Amino acid sequence: MAFTKLKLTTFGQTIEAKRHQGKGIHFTRVAIGDGLLGNGSMINRTELVSERHSMLIDGILSTDDAKQSAVVVTLDNSQFEEGFPYRELALMAQDPDTQEEGVYLYDNAGQECEYLDTQDGGVVIYERLKLLIRVEQTEKITFVASGNPLYLSAEDVQEMIRQHNESVDAHPKKADLGEDNKVLPEQLPEMDVSTAMAGFDTKDALADADGIVITDSAAENTGKRVLFSKVKELLGKLYVPLTRKINTKALSSDITLSAADVGAAAASHTHALDALTGILPVNKGGTGQSSLDALLAALKQAGAVQIATGSYVGTGTYGADHPCSLTFDFLPTLIWLFGAGFSTMAWNSQMLANKSIVSPGDLTIAFQKYPFPFEDGYQSGGGAYPYEYVLEYYAAFQNNTLRWYAKYTQKSGNNQPVEMDSAAYQLNAAGTEYGWIAFG
Structure with a gap:
């Protein structure tokens, strides 16, 4: 085909x-x-x-x-x-x-x-x-x-799940809860072993081979015997054996532990304070600065990254006579422009070598053209009068200010090119909110 x-x-x-x-x-x-x-x-x-x-x-x-x-x-x-x-x-x-x-x-x-x-x-x-x-x-x-x-659709699947859960035949073996949030007595399995054990003698001292009767929930609550040796093994994992000691103190009865028994400082003690007064230097775990402004200035001097964010609402203007501009409080090295609803527009995924990240160091004071990543002209139909368009971008940077504009022209057949509305391509569509992030 x-x-x-x-x-x-x-x-x-x-x-x-x-x-x-x-x-x-x-x-x-x-x-x-x-x-x-x-x-x-x-x-x-x-x-x-x-x-x-x-x-x-x-x-x-x-x-x-x-x-x-x-x-x-x-x-x-x-x-x-x-x-x-x-x-x-x-x-x-x-x-x-x-x-x-x-x-x-x-x-x-x-x-x-x-x-x-x-x-x-x-x-x-x-x-x-x-x-x-x-x-x-x-x-x-x-x-x-x-x-x-x-x-x-997702709504269709949710409706099928709802109908299944509400069906009386969906879960025939499901147990019901009473008002006390417990399983109804008539739905409980048979677990009464009192009749079988009624005639048993009692035994005070248990040997390891003795058995304790339980009901096994994994086997329809049938009666099973657990050896007392296994019970002791399980209890030993839950309770501290009486033969253990802490700092030579046996645990066979209540004991009192001092700070020294566990390697802790006494309740009453002092520390040398002379190294903790004034402005704490960096080598002591401090910042070496007396205020937040001073700390920020020191970090900037040391080359710390500065980040600023913001947004603006498009005015609908475009072209060389109406460029957009952003001014920053510092000299950014990277600027990221983006806008909701225009993710396929040039400045979002195609501007400046197919990226929306602008490097001011690559720009000059005067506007300069950036090539569109695809062909400058695109013929979208056949016949004697093909339809073409050209989309161009220009950007400049001076005194911490980024300026840019887009130029969008259309040409039909042998007619002269006509400049069209390029506000959306310029990230300046009227009423649309755009955002930016600057790194310095």
């Missing part, structure tokens, strides 16, 4: 923009068809060229690295009335504002496609399809579920 890679459509880009506004994303189904694209553009599709079959979604799962999600559907040809070439594949979504359904991701295999026959033609198809998408926050994804029992 000549499917290459699912492309995000123009409709899908609109859905993504609204997802970043906190409106979530709602997938409706997966559709396949046999239409030929011809000179049409994949990214401009809002529906399939020729839709032949639709599948509801079994589930949406996070991948092991939690950087992608997998949309799972079941391809079953039992519902096919006739076979068809499997050329088109689309993930459908719903606009949260207009409720309009459209193509979110699309791919077309062209002439090099697979033919899906019917079961009457002797072919049985029952396959799981997984469509990988770059949507990390799966809790903000909703979908129209197929109800396939092979993909149970």
